[in-house]
Amino acid sequence: MSRSPSLPERPHLDLDPDMSDAERLSALRQHVERMIEVNRELDERLESADEQHAELVEEVEQMKARNEALKTASYYIATVEELTDDGVIIKQHGNNQEVLTDFAPGLDYEAIEPGDRVAINDSFAVQTLLDDETDARAQAMEVVESPTVTYDDIGGIDEQVREVREAVEQPLENPEMFERVGIDPPSGVLLYGPPGTGKTMLAKAVANETNASFIKMAGSELVQKFIGEGARLVRDLFKLAAEREPVVIFIDEIDAVASKRTDSKTSGDAEVQRTMMQLLSEMDGFDDRGEIRIIAATNRFDMLDEAILRPGRFDRLIEVPKPAVEGRRRILDIHTRDMNVSDDLDLDELAAKLDDYSGADIASLTTEAGMFAIRDERTEVTHDDFEAAFEKLENVDESGTGPISGFTDYQY
Numbered sequence: 001m002s003r004s005p006s007l008p009e010r011p012h013l014d015l016d017p018d019m020s021d022a023e024r025l026s027a028l029r030q031h032v033e034r035m036i037e038v039n040r041e042l043d044e045r046l047e048s049a050d051e052q053h054a055e056l057v058e059e060v061e062q063m064k065a066r067n068e069a070l071k072t073a074s075y076y077i078a079t080v081e082e083l084t085d086d087g088v089i090i091k092q093h094g095n096n097q098e099v100l101t102d103f104a105p106g107l108d109y110e111a112i113e114p115g116d117r118v119a120i121n122d123s124f125a126v127q128t129l130l131d132d133e134t135d136a137r138a139q140a141m142e143v144v145e146s147p148t149v150t151y152d153d154i155g156g157i158d159e160q161v162r163e164v165r166e167a168v169e170q171p172l173e174n175p176e177m178f179e180r181v182g183i184d185p186p187s188g189v190l191l192y193g194p195p196g197t198g199k200t201m202l203a204k205a206v207a208n209e210t211n212a213s214f215i216k217m218a219g220s221e222l223v224q225k226f227i228g229e230g231a232r233l234v235r236d237l238f239k240l241a242a243e244r245e246p247v248v249i250f251i252d253e254i255d256a257v258a259s260k261r262t263d264s265k266t267s268g269d270a271e272v273q274r275t276m277m278q279l280l281s282e283m284d285g286f287d288d289r290g291e292i293r294i295i296a297a298t299n300r301f302d303m304l305d306e307a308i309l310r311p312g313r314f315d316r317l318i319e320v321p322k323p324a325v326e327g328r329r330r331i332l333d334i335h336t337r338d339m340n341v342s343d344d345l346d347l348d349e350l351a352a353k354l355d356d357y358s359g360a361d362i363a364s365l366t367t368e369a370g371m372f373a374i375r376d377e378r379t380e381v382t383h384d385d386f387e388a389a390f391e392k393l394e395n396v397d398e399s400g401t402g403p404i405s406g407f408t409d410y411q412y
């Protein structure tokens with residue numbers, strides 16, 4: 001907005017004592033005329049300032065309304081195809097529907113170009129331009145430069161740790177070994193098993209031990225939260241990985257994007273298919289990708305489309321089960337090692353009774369036991385606290401509202 005020019009100068013009346021009456025009269029007349037002129041100029045300025053004020057008030061109202069709308073509504077994502085005199089042509093992601101529409105009031109349409117991604121509302125009006133920082137890419141992926149989880153933090157699944165190290169660590173650290181032997185390293189590793197058994201930990205630990213970055217993407221989010229963007233995000237995921245080598249890509253809940261084909265032809269299914277095809281094509285072009293290893297996880301092995309299990313894709317399958325009693329004992333050890341526990345704590349006894357508990361369940365149990373001590377204003381956690389925590393979690397489970405991940409339904 002341009003600044004207003006300075007105000008007109010106030011007229012000055014200069015009367016010389018030697019002036020004749022006629023001269024005085026003429027000077028006064030001129031002064032009055034000049035005053036009228038300045039007054040008129042000021043009136044005009046005032047009017048235009050009023051107009052500007054009204055415009056600004058309207059703009060603020062529009063911004064407020066847009067802000068509110070942005071805060072409350074959920075939008076669809078579209079790409080701008082063309083800006084025409086009649087409006088803007090956009091193509092909605094997901095269903096590829098092309099629509100001639102308009103911009104919401106107050107949107108700076110000059111900043112928008114074909115190819116830009118925008119958010120549109122139910123009536124297709126363009127609500128906002130999505131810039132790279134608010135981009136779904138940033139939200140959909142968790143990037144950890146150097147994860148801190150180590151193999152020592154993982155209990156009860158030593159054999160799985162060994163297999164993952166062999167499939168992921170060796171190709172990253174010792175690629176020439178595979179060349180010399182003349183075999184391709186396993187392409188992708190698929191960890192399957194019930195929730196909360198340490199699959200994510202395992203992927204993070206292997207990234208940590210190989211000094212690789214860790215990029216996580218959740219399959220369920222791809223299809224539920226970033227509707228219409230799945231394929232693009234998968235492409236972005238591999239692009240980002242290539243920028244960050246060495247890197248471990250972790251795709252959690254891969255069943256959400258790679259489940260068996262269903263017969264229905266809904267656009268949702270087509271979208272999931274597109275996302276999976278993109279994933280497969282990225283994996284097929286994987287050989288020459290250098291130091292990128294890919295690990296996926298699922299609780300629903302039975303749901304997976306066989307296409308993703310073919311050689312060159314997820315060709316190393318590792319089952320991560322719930323821990324047996326020795327595993328539970330080890331996990332209890334790990335989760336109590338930084339706790340201030342009393343001498344009476346009998347972890348063997350606890351491990352024996354935590355039948356069907358996952359690692360995540362055991363982690364909740366130890367936190368819960370600590371909470372009992374805190375409630376009693378004690379700093380030492382006793383065996384009874386663990387018993388009380390156990391009772392509580394068992395009851396929560398019976399009422400069906402529990403936080404216990406291992407007790408959720410799964411098939412694998």
Ligand SMILES: Nc1ncnc2c1ncn2[C@@H]1O[C@H](COP(=O)(O)OP(=O)(O)OP(=O)(O)O)[C@@H](O)[C@H]1O
Pocket residue numbers: 153154155156157194195196197198199200201202252297298299331334358359360361363405
């Ligand atoms: N084997 C284990 N050893 C030690 N802690 C474990 C183990 N498994 C799970 N945990 C605890 O449970 C938490 C969740 O585990 P994690 O996210 O690795 O499970 P997951 O198998 O990836 O689960 P989901 O299938 O639900 O994604 C961990 O942060 C850790 O505290």
